[in-house]
Amino acid sequence: MRDKDGYWMRRAVALAGRSPRSETAFAVGAVIVDAAGREVAAGWSRDTDPFVHAEESALVKAVGVDLSAATLYSTLEPCSKRAHRPGATCTGLILAARIPRVVIAWREPDIFVTCEGVALLTAAGVSVVELPEFAAQARAVNGHLPGL
Ligand SMILES: [Zn+2]
Numbered sequence: 731m732r733d734k735d736g737y738w739m740r741r742a743v744a745l746a747g748r749s750p751r752s753e754t755a756f757a758v759g760a761v762i763v764d765a766a767g768r769e770v771a772a773g774w775s776r777d778t779d780p781f782v783h784a785e786e787s788a789l790v791k792a793v794g795v796d797l798s799a800a801t802l803y804s805t806l807e808p809c810s811k812r813a814h815r816p817g818a819t820c821t822g823l824i825l826a827a828r829i830p831r832v833v834i835a836w837r838e839p840d841i842f843v844t845c846e847g848v849a850l851l852t853a854a855g856v857s858v859v860e861l862p863e864f865a866a867q868a869r870a871v872n873g874h875l876p877g878l
Contacts, residue, residue, distance in 0.1 A: 735833050738763055738803045739864045741772070743835070746784070746805045746871045749775035754842070757871045758806045760784035762792050762829070765799035783809060785820035789827055801831040805868035807838040808847040821847045824856065831857045835864035841877045 738761050745759030755775060762770040773787025782790075785804050792800075802808075808820035824832060837860070838845035848858050872878055 734767065735803070735859065735861060736864075738801075739805070739833060739835055739861050741769075742784075742803045742805050743864060743867045743871070745772055745774040746868065748777070749784070749871070751874045752776065753874065753876060755781075756806055756838070756875070758784035758804060758868075759871075760788045760802060760804040762788050762797065763801050763803065764795075764797075770795055770797070770800060781814040783812075783820050786818065786823055789820075789823050792827070798828045798830065800829050801833060802829050803833045805835045805864070805871070807834050807836065807845050808832065808851065809838070809843075810846040810850055811843040813843075819847075821850050824851065825854050829856065831859070833859045833861060835861050836868035837865075839878065841875065 742759040742761050746757050749757035757775050759774045761772045764770050771788040771791035773784045775784050777787050810821045812819050851858050
């Protein structure tokens with residue numbers, strides 16, 4: 731499982747690098763993988779509109795797919811507070827999609843909001859795995875952010 735997780739997180743980091751940079755938001759990559767190890771959908775920050783989050787983008791592309799055995803990989807902790815779409819946090823969207831497992835590289839630093847994504851997901855019964863060996867890469871994509 732760990733090798734597969736590394737493979738998909740490397741892909742998520744590469745996707746994060748495609749994000750148009752913003753001084754007010756993170757650059758994040760996300761991939762949804764089904765139980766058979768096939769990619770269902772992928773996204774990155776601002777890939778389909780100026781405010782879309784990576785996880786949100788991937789989830790929108792996977793609408794209609796049964797994700798109840800899928801894993802969502804994200805380079806950053808899924809958000810739990812959101813300025814532009816307060817009713818559509820990535821944490822809430824992941825729970826609504828019934829995704830049972832989330833793998834992240836980096837906990838969200840408190841430069842914009844205090845993120846409680848991991849705590850909320852865990853409390854809801856989602857298995858959350860952190861791959862700290864990818865945190866430096868996930869952070870490096872965000873070297874443009876003031877305050878980081
Ligand atoms: Zn988000």
